[in-house]
Amino acid sequence: MCGRAGRPRYDSEGVAVLMAKTKPEAEYAWENYILGEPEKITSKLGVEPILRMHTLGLIASGITPGKQDLFDFFSKTFYALQYGDMSSIHNILEKIISQLKDFNFITIESGTSDNNSPFKKASEISSEKPRLKPTKIGKRVSELYIDPLTAHGIIKALDFASKGHVSHFGWLHMISGTIEMRPLISARKKDMEILENIIAQETDNLAKKPPNQWDWEYEEYIDSIKTAHILDCWAKEIGEDRLLEEFNTTPGELRARLDTADWLLYATAEIALLLGYMEILKHIRKTRIRLNYGVKEELLPLIRLKGIGRVRARKLYNSGLKDLGGLRRAEFAVIEKIVGAGIALEIKKQLGEETENMESF
Secondary structure (H helix, E strand, O other): OOOOOOOOOOOOOOOOOOOOOOHHHHHHHHHHHHOOOOOOOOOHHHOHHHHHHHHHHHHHHOOOOEHHHHHHHHHOOHHHHHHOOHHHHHHHHHHHHHHHHHOOOEEEEOOOOOOOOOOOOHHHHHHOOOEEEEOHHHHHHHHHOOOHHHHHHHHHHHHHHOOOOOOHHHHHHHHHOOHHHOOOOOOOHHHHHHHHHHHHHHHHHOOOOOOOOOOOOHHHHHHHHHHHHHHHHHHOOOOHHHHHHHHOOOHHHHHHHHHHHHHHHHHHHHHHHHHOOHHHHHHHHHHHHHHHHOOOHHHHHHHOOOOOOHHHHHHHHHOOOOOHHHHHHOOHHHHHHHHOHHHHHHHHHHOOOOOOOOOOO
16 A cells, blocks of 8 residues: 655655565556556445444434434445445444443433424424433443444453452453454464363353354354463463464564453453442453563562563562562662662662662663
């Protein structure tokens, strides 16, 4: 793809460069990209998760207070122009509205009027039409920009966790089963023994139970277990090289998964906060921090310090400095030997200790 070359109002011209390694490759590029016709584009609103998100967003923002307003809005979209059949689009939107209502993300309120006269103002007639209103949780889901179906799954998982089923892996599996995490990391034949053992160990903590092995959704379920397992390995301080060797997961793919997981765990924490799951909230936040830094739970007190990541935190912990109290009691020279003078000085400063007499660069 070539972006716009040159900045409007600032540049009189712009240059886009297409590099080719060989003459045949250059000829192909010239024929297809320079002389070729632009490729057709397709509206993404045809994908149901995206349509669900935009429908809730329109209702939550108050842009479409009624069903007809919603239909009118979508009738003017590129999606409607391409699709052509507005009656089918109406049916799809009706289904989504019903689904959002079942999820308790919106309410459908019938307008009422105190005027029983057959002669009514136009504004009174308009106010009697059913109105679409977001609930408090529906508005927050829209702001979090996640699929309402994902949010519904999160709410069910929070209810499940409130009954005592809370585990680090359980949260990782919950987010791995969302639409936002797809495509999942495919399980290979040699992974099956490990993944089936994980299911056996964690089954009580999994909000979504494994389907029958002969069901069509079993393969996707296993893929979600593998995706969660790779995230869990990272949170157990297993490095990128080993993940590449054992699971063929590249560092770039891992980073993309971690970014999506962070977003989904943030959304989960926000929903938990809004619904009052305060005891569960701390477990979600702990899982999010572990994924962010790639550390076991025992290192959480140390990575709170600026300049301390997974490697330095592990060095300090293995040297017996397991928490902030241990760092306060330790001599500067001891910490310096482990992480170097500059970081040791920074640690002591963050702990509120005088550093004038301590060695530095």
